[in-house]
Amino acid sequence: xxNVEQHPSTLSVQEGDSAVIKCTYSDSASNYFPxxxxxxxxxxxxxxxxxxxxxxxxDQRIAVTLNKTAKHFSLHIxxxxxxxxxxxxxxxxxDYFGNEKLTFGTGTRLTIIP
Amino acid sequence: KAGVTQxxxxxxxxRGQQVTLSCSPIxxxxxxxxxxxxPGQGLQxxxxxxxxxxxxxxxxxxxxxxxxxxxxxxxxxxxxxxxGDSALYLCASSLESSTDTQYFGPGTRLTVL
Numbered sequence: 001x002x003n004v005e006q007h008p009s010t011l012s013v014q015e016g017d018s019a020v021i022k023c024t025y026s027d028s029a030s031n032y033f034p035x036x037x038x039x040x041x042x043x044x045x046x047x048x049x050x051x052x053x054x055x056x057x058x059d060q061r062i063a064v065t066l067n068k069t070a071k072h073f074s075l076h077i078x079x080x081x082x083x084x085x086x087x088x089x090x091x092x093x094x095d096y097f098g099n100e101k102l103t104f105g106t107g108t109r110l111t112i113i114p
Numbered sequence: 115k116a117g118v119t120q121x122x123x124x125x126x127x128x129r130g131q132q133v134t135l136s137c138s139p140i141x142x143x144x145x146x147x148x149x150x151x152x153p154g155q156g157l158q159x160x161x162x163x164x165x166x167x168x169x170x171x172x173x174x175x176x177x178x179x180x181x182x183x184x185x186x187x188x189x190x191x192x193x194x195x196x197x198g199d200s201a202l203y204l205c206a207s208s209l210e211s212s213t214d215t216q217y218f219g220p221g222t223r224l225t226v227l
Contacts, residue, residue: 032213043118043204043218044157089157093213100213101147101170104157 002027004092006105013080014113021108023090024072030092033066033073034102038087047088048075077110085112116141118207118219126225132193135222139186139207145169146188147216148180151202160203163188164211192224200226 036044163182
């Protein structure tokens with residue numbers, strides 16, 4: 001089955017600096033890669049996603065890059081703000097019939113230092 | 115549009131009991147997936163329901179079951195609770211299938227004593 005590894009597990013950055021979180025996946029058939037942000041006491045919230053036919057996607061301060069050859073994808077947050085502090089999860093999904101499920105990374109706790 | 119709602123938000127049970135959790139998807143969404151989140155195992159897929167039928171299943175024992183109603187609302191049941199079942203149970207809904215974007219609810223925090 002799919003295996004997703006996520007690094008680092010914790011990350012502290014100064015407010016205004018950039019943060020980068022990296023994930024690798026094992027199943028070459030995976031074609032959908034979402035990123036979720038989870039704040040304390042809440043469920044994961046989708047912040048950006050990318051499909052395998054695209055190499056990069058950007059939404060304001062957030063961007064995701066995908067390298068299908070190397071089987072890794074990354075989340076980039078620029079000009080970080082205190083409200084960016086949360087746990088971030090990457091995930092991957094391969095659309096095998098009867099096995100369309102998200103496999104999540106282990107999460108990165110991001111702390112923005114004011 | 116209202117988001118995914120889950121009830122109850124918190125639950126305390128003892129070993130051996132059973133529990134039923136409820137999830138109401140976003141209006142118009144027909145697929146509901148369930149996940150278990152624990153500090154040790156992270157987010158793990160339990161199962162997915164669509165049109166009242168289980169369409170995908172994760173690697174959990176038969177004590178974990180679910181169902182979906184004609185209005186797309188879903189319930190999951192855990193029988194013969196074990197201490198290790200203590201977790202945050204998350205429900206996610208998507209439009210037609212689990213290949214569409216999934217939106218999560220706030221979760222139900224289950225504590226087994």
